[in-house]
Amino acid sequence: MNNGQKQFHRLLRVLLPIVILLGIVIGSFSVSRAQIGAQTAHNYVKATVTAILQDDADGLPFNGSQLVRARLTSGTWKGEEAELSNSNSYQRGALCQEGTKIIALVQQGSDGVISGSVYNYDRTGMLWGLLALFLISLLAVGGWKGAATIYALAFTFACVIFLYLPLLYAGWNGIAASALTAVVVLAASIYILNGWSRKSVCSILGTSLGVCISGGLALLFGSIGHLNGFHMSEVESMVYIANASKLRVGDLLYAGVLISGLGAVMDVSVSMAAAMEEVHAKAPELSPWELFRSGMTVGHDMIGTMSNTLILAYTGSATGALLTIYSYEMPFLQVTGYNSIMIELLYGLCGTIGVILTVPIQAGITAFALRHAKKEFVC
Template identity: 45%
Template sequence: IALIFSFICFVFVFFPMIMKGTSPSIAAIFTATVVTAMTICLINGFTIKALSAILATFCGLLIAGLTADIFGHFTSLSGYNVSNIESLLFVGQNTLIDVGQLLFAGVLFASLGAVMDIAMDVSSAVQELHVKNPALTPKELFKSGMNVGRDIMGTMSTTLILAFFGGSLGVWVLDYVYDLPYLQLINSNSIGIEIMQGISGSFGVILTVPIVALFSAWLPHYLEKK
């Protein structure tokens, strides 16, 4: 059901928003937030655990998007560096779509799964500790959440990098077969975009850990007192 809902959001929310002139980055953040909230709530219900994961996922996505924007600024990468830019420019001339922001919207969607995954993992672990031992303080729960998240973030970042690598395997094979010089490779737009996606996604995953650990440790004590 969550997968079907995600597809519906892309078709009936994200695409219509960018067609009406909304920035693709803003449309992506809104769509990703709706998808995250619905997916997590369908799995866990409207619980404190779900709320912690949703808030942390939103923060992690913002971090990933901001990292991509900063990386693109300093490396002169934008949505105009992609391979199919000619077709996109034609679309941009005949619609209200901001073609230059599509790349960064794609980074947000690509990072969403990994960020949501680690947020839910840590939130679930901390909630389980709280339920089994309500005497644990928020500080102790936060420390436990960090310990769990530290074990997950390394493999999750690697998973994200490998996903980007697998998605552009054809480009890497061509570069390897033609034995292009290192400086030409590292300065090519296609390689630069892959590096940007990997770094921004990894930053989002890594910094989501302390955020979700904080929410998961603090929210149960605060909301239960209320």
């Protein structure tokens, strides 16, 4: 492959995902969303506290209430001042002092006076700073590969917003919507990071089968255990949305299992395919069975770490529920009826089983491709 062809393939790796994403974005506009938000004159704006007018909080967070004056720093009334009530509670409000940056919910009365309440701290600066640190770290450590990773992550995020969510909202079966999104994200991410090659094709096939196994197991055992999207913690909001759309609430649990396991399964598949291709390049005389065994050896080391990764990730998201069980010394039978815990177990175990079974699947696919493909192709 000459330099001109290499440059063309690199350009294609940048432009082709953009073309696909444009098609997805344009298609998402065909989904009509009903207006279900409250129709009020309230606006969320940034503000900075300039004075504390009343203070019953005693300097303690999540205690008492406050009345503050703040200067609005964004929105229609930028530069104006408003009096804001502050509940200083667990989920809403903030412990305000002069100079505290907040998000305010404001409205303008018929007399022109702007008033409202403190919604929460203004965390946008923290968010942008953390995001910048993340991107800088990727670029500094990963170089051009880090830049490709950022591109792949942006593509994935866009697919979630413009493909996955619209499909669910439009009434698609949860497994079908998540499977389609997973395949698109998978193919595009591997292509962006590694180009189009025999290794990429093997990784895509192995990952697709692995995530389908996870989703299928979730559907099977969720049905056996009478678990579905109606048992999720956000079910009230989902039902409210479903009343104004075609959303199938019951499918959301299974869709989440398939999507959540995608990253770990893809990591295993790509790593195994790369390792087996390297083994084949160094020892081309190895038989398919010997290549398969080499792949299984690599996979054995990955199973433990990936299984721990998934279980600990789901444990982190269920920490509140686990602490409740521990503190109240709930008996085993009560725990098995605790929806939040059973859902996290379903997510963790089905995702981990998908990772485990991906190892022999990927080893078999890659061994077959390496020994039977007539020649390598790279794009």
